[in-house]
Amino acid sequence: MASAAVAAPAKAATRTRTGIPSWVWALPPVAVLGTVFLYPLGLVVQQSFRPDTGGTSARAYADVFASTAFREALGTTVWLALGSTVGCLVLGFVLAVVIAFVPFPGGKAVAKFIDVFLSFPSFLITLALLFVYGTVGMANGLWTGATGAAEGPFQFLTTPWGVLLAEITYFTPFVMRPLLAAFSGIDTGQLEVASSLGARPARIVRQIVLPEALPALAAGGSLVLVLCLNEFGIVLFTGAKGVTTLPMLVYGKAILESDYPGACVVAVVNISISVGFYGLYRVVSRRVGA
Amino acid sequence: MSSGLRFDRVSVAYGGTTVLDSLDLTVEPGEVMALLGPSGSGKTTALRAVAGFVRPAAGRVFIGDRDVTGLPPHRRGIGMVVQQYALFPHMRVEDNVAFGLKAQKAPKDEIRGRVAEALEMTGMAAYARRHPRELSGGQQQRVAIARALAIRPGVLLLDEPLSALDARLRSGMLSELARLHRELPHVSILYVTHDQVEALTLADRIAVMDKARLQDVGTPRELYRAPRTEFTASFVGNANLLPVTVGSGGVDFSGTELKVPTRDAARGTTATLCVRPHLVGLGAGPNALTGSVIEVQWRGATHRLYIEVAGHRVMADLRELRQPPALGDEITVHFGPEDAVLLSAGVTPERSAPVAVRETVGAADQGSRDG
């Protein structure tokens, strides 16, 4: 039995050596990656250097960088993404700790629901928030019904805070998922020994659970950060007039203004920021890990 | 702080199944109590009830005079060591040991001294700056013990602390634990094990558990020399258990008259005679039994013979024989009257008659285990 198990990979390797060279196997994925991803990306970059007037120039970049709309959108995008990420990390950690370590009826079902939640489209959450906090939503409806006022007090949904709330609501499960996986790997013996040594739950979470969860937090956090930088549906659906993020700007320039070079410039900037943050995360996490 | 420990009719149930059935047990201050029993007998459950990780369905747990039944684990002041060490992986050895002191908000300068002391005591001072993953299993277990001792608990709970170690390391750690206890004479230790050698070596008293119940409590000597039940006899050491009928001044074993103390057993009742294999001698003598050899095992220092006597197997551990008997040989063995114990009749009525030898699983003789 053991010899058969050893022989099988050896045979496969021989076939590869005598038949098709192994780099051939890399061709299909590279081809797919090239046609569906790299080629359009290349087109976007190329287009950003092709003004409508013809020729090749970086004019579009100069124009876009000079516009206040772009700079505001850049700022809004980054602070919304960072804010949402921090919010998701804090909220996700607290919820995951409760689900993993506090026995309550239905805890298993909640953990399962997290998985389902991940498959929801982002605008669904926004719609739900609209129903609750929107201008004619339930909360305001209750208020106007009770007080007879013309308007309810909840008008934050079309401000950046509304976007922040929606993003935190939608992306928190993306943090919880890896956290719950990490928590299930923690030896309960450690938690029990810690408490028998006199540690209260808060100290156990801080000193035993949190250090074990750091890699999962980093993974979830960087995922959420990149997703938030590129989030479009939530921003569009909250209908926030004052909130323009980079993806919204791309949409506006390309579809509404037919300014393709401008749209491509913003897209290139957006991509660079995503890749840049991701690279930063990799560097930092490697530093910390070493 | 010397405190002692007391179970007062403690019962624990998981989903309707009673896994600990009104346990009454007292561990005196400074005493080492071994909880010995087969797997699933409720030993760990009893220990977890003391530490506060399971809530008894009934009964109270006392540490010293304090009723701790309702207290959360972190307010009980107990040192605990578990089978899989459970060291905190991202903390250095010294931080692992300091954890309890920091949790109890001990003064900073005091922490350093007590950590050093605990590491010194367990021989791990040289490893203070290492991480747990850089230690061997035995070293990790020492750190786990140092961590438990650093908070100077009145009660130390050990749940099979040596079972993850190999045999040689285990006997080394066993003497270490005995030394530690001599150095800390006020600490009460509850030591869970299913290994009779550990229990006999370390414990002042042994509590034998089976099927969620406490079967027997006594000093190792009492339980070994004069077990009260067949279960104790077979679990604490090996035993020949012979079905006999009580006569006057002796018993009848399949037609052979044996002179043994019958104490107050009534004539004519059936009972079980317990004879330790190593107290059986070769050749004629008092209480001689003759039969044919059905198995010979050489165990280095000893020979173990299985002899069929009147349809029952009798085990004899003899000092290594120059010329061991061959299979099928007729031989005679004997035992002294004072070396046999008559177990009260009808203790385990479900036992089938012809099984005369019972060996404990996992309780192989000391010779082969400790090398």
Ligand SMILES: Nc1ncnc2c1ncn2[C@@H]1O[C@H](COP(=O)(O)OP(=O)(O)OP(=O)(O)O)[C@@H](O)[C@H]1O
């Ligand atoms: N959390 C639990 N839920 C349900 N049943 C449990 C739980 N913990 C233990 N049990 C059951 O309780 C019984 C006693 O378990 P316990 O751990 O006390 O045994 P033990 O004597 O320590 O055995 P071992 O020597 O194998 O460690 C077992 O039958 C076990 O299946």
Ligand SMILES: [Mg+2]
């Ligand atoms: Mg156990």
